[in-house]
Amino acid sequence: MGVAERRAREKEQRREAILDAAKEIFSRKGYQGATMEEIAARAELSPATLYLYFDNKSQLYASLNVKMLAFLCHRVEQVAGQKGLEPLEKVRRLAQAMHDVYTFDPLILINVLHMQASQELMDLSPELKEQINSMAARALQVMAGIFQQGIEQGLFRPYPPVALADLVWSVFSGLVLWEESKRGFAPEKDYLQDTLELAIEIMARGVSK
Amino acid sequence: MGVAERRAREKEQRREAILDAAKEIFSRKGYQGATMEEIAARAELSPATLYLYFDNKSQLYASLNVKMLAFLCHRVEQVAGQKGLEPLEKVRRLAQAMHDVYTFDPLILINVLHMQASQELMDLSPELKEQINSMAARALQVMAGIFQQGIEQGLFRPYPPVALADLVWSVFSGLVLWEESKRGFAPEKDYLQDTLELAIEIMARGVSK
Amino acid sequence: MGVAERRAREKEQRREAILDAAKEIFSRKGYQGATMEEIAARAELSPATLYLYFDNKSQLYASLNVKMLAFLCHRVEQVAGQKGLEPLEKVRRLAQAMHDVYTFDPLILINVLHMQASQELMDLSPELKEQINSMAARALQVMAGIFQQGIEQGLFRPYPPVALADLVWSVFSGLVLWEESKRGFAPEKDYLQDTLELAIEIMARGVSK
Amino acid sequence: MGVAERRAREKEQRREAILDAAKEIFSRKGYQGATMEEIAARAELSPATLYLYFDNKSQLYASLNVKMLAFLCHRVEQVAGQKGLEPLEKVRRLAQAMHDVYTFDPLILINVLHMQASQELMDLSPELKEQINSMAARALQVMAGIFQQGIEQGLFRPYPPVALADLVWSVFSGLVLWEESKRGFAPEKDYLQDTLELAIEIMARGVSK
DNA sequence: AATGAATGAGTTTTCATTCAT
DNA sequence: CATGAATGAAAACTCATTCAT
The missing domain is CATH 1.10.357.10 (Tetracycline Repressor, domain 2)
Structure with missing residues (x-):
């Protein structure tokens, strides 16, 4: 269970990290101006990974x-x-x-x-x-x-x-x-x-x- | 000269019409969200025509x-x-x-x-x-x-x-x-x-x- | 007849002028790179006029x-x-x-x-x-x-x-x-x-x- | 490491394939005459893919x-x-x-x-x-x-x-x-x-x- | 779980060409 | 004749999204 728990926490942290990156980029560029790639780069992740945490x-x-x-x-x-x-x-x-x-x-x-x-x-x-x-x-x-x-x-x-x-x-x-x-x-x-x-x-x- | 004059006025009117259409679309969609095609459509012109009046x-x-x-x-x-x-x-x-x-x-x-x-x-x-x-x-x-x-x-x-x-x-x-x-x-x-x-x-x- | 003749000569001159302009532009930009508008501008004519002298x-x-x-x-x-x-x-x-x-x-x-x-x-x-x-x-x-x-x-x-x-x-x-x-x-x-x-x-x- | 290595080699090969296709098309059509779409088609790729390997x-x-x-x-x-x-x-x-x-x-x-x-x-x-x-x-x-x-x-x-x-x-x-x-x-x-x-x-x- | 790679669906922009005046 | 104005068709480029690994 400890493992599953840590997994869950890690997942949550990653989600937060993405949201942080997104906030930064969206604020600066607006919704349309921001790109998934840019957000991913800021979160030091690949764009594909974002889609593991958010639908679109x-x-x-x-x-x-x-x-x-x-x-x-x-x-x-x-x-x-x-x-x-x-x-x-x-x-x-x-x-x-x-x-x-x-x-x-x-x-x-x-x-x-x-x-x-x-x-x-x-x-x-x-x-x-x-x-x-x-x-x-x-x-x-x-x-x-x-x-x-x-x-x-x-x-x-x-x-x-x-x-x-x-x-x-x-x-x-x-x-x-x-x-x-x-x-x-x-x-x-x-x-x-x-x-x-x-x-x-x-x-x-x-x-x- | 009357011809040239009318031409100039018409041209100015068209320019204004485009600006009107643009205002409408830009306001609703923001800069990035607006498309030239949409603006053109609103002005009842072809997208290419916009470029006769504005560089980009x-x-x-x-x-x-x-x-x-x-x-x-x-x-x-x-x-x-x-x-x-x-x-x-x-x-x-x-x-x-x-x-x-x-x-x-x-x-x-x-x-x-x-x-x-x-x-x-x-x-x-x-x-x-x-x-x-x-x-x-x-x-x-x-x-x-x-x-x-x-x-x-x-x-x-x-x-x-x-x-x-x-x-x-x-x-x-x-x-x-x-x-x-x-x-x-x-x-x-x-x-x-x-x-x-x-x-x-x-x-x-x-x-x- | 003199009139018709002068007309013909003028037409011929215009044609030559266009060809001169075209030579200049085509040489510098190549066929694909040259634009009719640029050639027309060089010949001090409108693009539409070129089409009176050449098919395309x-x-x-x-x-x-x-x-x-x-x-x-x-x-x-x-x-x-x-x-x-x-x-x-x-x-x-x-x-x-x-x-x-x-x-x-x-x-x-x-x-x-x-x-x-x-x-x-x-x-x-x-x-x-x-x-x-x-x-x-x-x-x-x-x-x-x-x-x-x-x-x-x-x-x-x-x-x-x-x-x-x-x-x-x-x-x-x-x-x-x-x-x-x-x-x-x-x-x-x-x-x-x-x-x-x-x-x-x-x-x-x-x-x- | 073997994976990364193969990846790199594959990437290089793809790059070469694109360059080959480009050579063919550019030679036949010249720079202006060639289109990215045509080059992509020759390389059996989508045009967008070319931009993964070359800026423009x-x-x-x-x-x-x-x-x-x-x-x-x-x-x-x-x-x-x-x-x-x-x-x-x-x-x-x-x-x-x-x-x-x-x-x-x-x-x-x-x-x-x-x-x-x-x-x-x-x-x-x-x-x-x-x-x-x-x-x-x-x-x-x-x-x-x-x-x-x-x-x-x-x-x-x-x-x-x-x-x-x-x-x-x-x-x-x-x-x-x-x-x-x-x-x-x-x-x-x-x-x-x-x-x-x-x-x-x-x-x-x-x-x- | 993570990602490198690929792409379809647009978007901006250009330009040869037409046509009403 | 000449042209200003308009545009359809195409071309470069972008990007959200997918998928095999």
């Missing part, structure tokens, strides 16, 4: 995104689960959590966004599609929950909470994407964290006219 | 982006040029302008962003590259100018104006991208306009702690 | 070669026609004639050679094919005639005269081609003329062991 | 020429390396060697010539370009060396030895090309060998006026 390119891409979304969900749920925090403080921690995710792996959001944008193009198995959509929805729901309370207490602007969550995500994605797309003048180190926090807070809180 | 795929893509950036610049400059407005009002109008651009052509920013992100991959002529970069920079500069005054008057947070402009763009792009990436629950009609305006104002103005 | 690319190429072969034939026949010259002197003049042809238009032989080499590939009308072959044969025959006499008088080696003529042509072509193919160390100015003359003489005369 | 068409062509030049060099060096031969005898053997090369593979020189003539058009890697040029130069140098001695002894005409080598090559090429370009009357079997030998000898020796 689009499935590999999807799996990658499932993994990323899972991490994102996990982190967001951590924040949402903390009891006894004021709504505003929770929102602040949400900003921090998202920034953590980004710091931990700057490519996550880029990939997730690309995925959302190109999903229709890919012939994913219905299950996988379902899995992705439901995880994205779940992350959103959890974030929405964070705003919900504040809205109920009249602290936040009375937008639909999901819309707020949505907005936060979009702002964050925008920041990240823009960040990525530029060369030249990088914002000060704390800028991203700082601004994100600010933006989230304010958008949630709204302004008194 | 990447040049077509670049030309498309030049056009879009030009429109964006134009609109932003209109706002910047209005005299006698308070900084805050100007910022509000900037939000409106950007929303106009988006309404007029929802695909603009998506394409522009993709372009920025993939520019390095493409073998554009140096002139074209220069043109794109300078236009993007110009749009940013003009936006920065809009914030400049407010900062000087102590009304806006003392971030570098270019960073602010940058941020606005990123927020807007994020909104748009997110918009695009979703299917299903579209935000209420005014939501985008409203939120953008809000976000810009606030980010510019900052909060007093 | 291969026919244009063939016509060009007919013209060149005609010039070559003409020059060789001049030499052959001179009465009262010793065989050796005639051979010397032949060398001079060939060199003249080359000097007058260095591209002639290259084209003729290429033509011979690729003739089978082209779908020429049987008449044109016949015309080309017969002119090439004629040039060869005339050259052979030049050697004939010397052989009969026991001055030249008793090879078949046509084979000798053939050899001369091949040597000359080799020189020209080699000349063309090199960059870098060009032979002394007179080298080509000199050597050609020498080679012809000697090959014709043979050596006494 | 021009590189395949270049590799072919490297191989041919190598063979030529080898054979010529054999002759040059033989000690204790009179200059004239060496020249005779050179003629024989070149004829050998031609007999072994009649297409060699045609390809080499075409290559020299079109090299500038192709986008070869600098290394490959260098390789080709240096091998061609080497063959020429070696041939020149063969003449050198005879010139020093006053047996051969005092042309620069390289020019003589050059000339020999051009004559040979001319013979071969002409041979190829004709259909119909093939020279007697020994004709080519015989004449080449003669031509080389005489050109080298020169004539006493």
Whole structure:
């Protein structure tokens, strides 16, 4: 059994290694621009080997995104689960959590966004599609929950909470994407964290006219 | 001469038609995902014909982006040029302008962003590259100018104006991208306009702690 | 009638202009490498116009070669026609004639050679094919005639005269081609003329062991 | 290890097979006229497979020429390396060697010539370009060396030895090309060998006026 | 389990040729 | 006559995917 176990672990590790390589390449080149060969090279494997672990390119891409979304969900749920925090403080921690995710792996959001944008193009198995959509929805729901309370207490602007969550995500994605797309003048180190926090807070809180 | 004139106009129209078709396809499929054949089909032309108007795929893509950036610049400059407005009002109008651009052509920013992100991959002529970069920079500069005054008057947070402009763009792009990436629950009609305006104002103005 | 005449002359001139342009391009790029558009551009005409004067690319190429072969034939026949010259002197003049042809238009032989080499590939009308072959044969025959006499008088080696003529042509072509193919160390100015003359003489005369 | 070894040998064989097919097609159609598909068909492979062994068409062509030049060099060096031969005898053997090369593979020189003539058009890697040029130069140098001695002894005409080598090559090429370009009357079997030998000898020796 | 090798199905691009004006 | 514009057919090249070993 020990043998079978080690086998299984090794297999899992290899799978992870492939996903890592894929993340790197997909982020840099986009879905269409990335090639299986390039991913394989980065994973120091032969292209044929990828197909032992994933059915095809689009499935590999999807799996990658499932993994990323899972991490994102996990982190967001951590924040949402903390009891006894004021709504505003929770929102602040949400900003921090998202920034953590980004710091931990700057490519996550880029990939997730690309995925959302190109999903229709890919012939994913219905299950996988379902899995992705439901995880994205779940992350959103959890974030929405964070705003919900504040809205109920009249602290936040009375937008639909999901819309707020949505907005936060979009702002964050925008920041990240823009960040990525530029060369030249990088914002000060704390800028991203700082601004994100600010933006989230304010958008949630709204302004008194 | 009338003949030559009509010829020229027809040619220009055809060029525009191709750019329109390209915008549509590129937006939906991304640069790599789009095929010349598909673009040609959409323009109701043969693929070979595209090459009468553009040197190659990447040049077509670049030309498309030049056009879009030009429109964006134009609109932003209109706002910047209005005299006698308070900084805050100007910022509000900037939000409106950007929303106009988006309404007029929802695909603009998506394409522009993709372009920025993939520019390095493409073998554009140096002139074209220069043109794109300078236009993007110009749009940013003009936006920065809009914030400049407010900062000087102590009304806006003392971030570098270019960073602010940058941020606005990123927020807007994020909104748009997110918009695009979703299917299903579209935000209420005014939501985008409203939120953008809000976000810009606030980010510019900052909060007093 | 004067009008019709001028028309005809103009037409003929245009045809010649096209052939000139074609010679230039075909020589530099070879048959397959040359494009109708390039030839047209050189002739300062539109591609479509070429088709008013020639049926298609291969026919244009063939016509060009007919013209060149005609010039070559003409020059060789001049030499052959001179009465009262010793065989050796005639051979010397032949060398001079060939060199003249080359000097007058260095591209002639290259084209003729290429033509011979690729003739089978082209779908020429049987008449044109016949015309080309017969002119090439004629040039060869005339050259052979030049050697004939010397052989009969026991001055030249008793090879078949046509084979000798053939050899001369091949040597000359080799020189020209080699000349063309090199960059870098060009032979002394007179080298080509000199050597050609020498080679012809000697090959014709043979050596006494 | 045996496996890896066999693999390597098989790979090498395949490469050679492709080069053989390429030689055949390039010789018959020229560089531009030949198609990868045709070459692949001749090698009984799919076109895509060619690209596993060669980067692109021009590189395949270049590799072919490297191989041919190598063979030529080898054979010529054999002759040059033989000690204790009179200059004239060496020249005779050179003629024989070149004829050998031609007999072994009649297409060699045609390809080499075409290559020299079109090299500038192709986008070869600098290394490959260098390789080709240096091998061609080497063959020429070696041939020149063969003449050198005879010139020093006053047996051969005092042309620069390289020019003589050059000339020999051009004559040979001319013979071969002409041979190829004709259909119909093939020279007697020994004709080519015989004449080449003669031509080389005489050109080298020169004539006493 | 891993992979070297092969390829079918595209994709971009070119170009001889046609045709309406 | 001349040509601007268009395109069908082909050619180079790419890449996801398979399969024998």
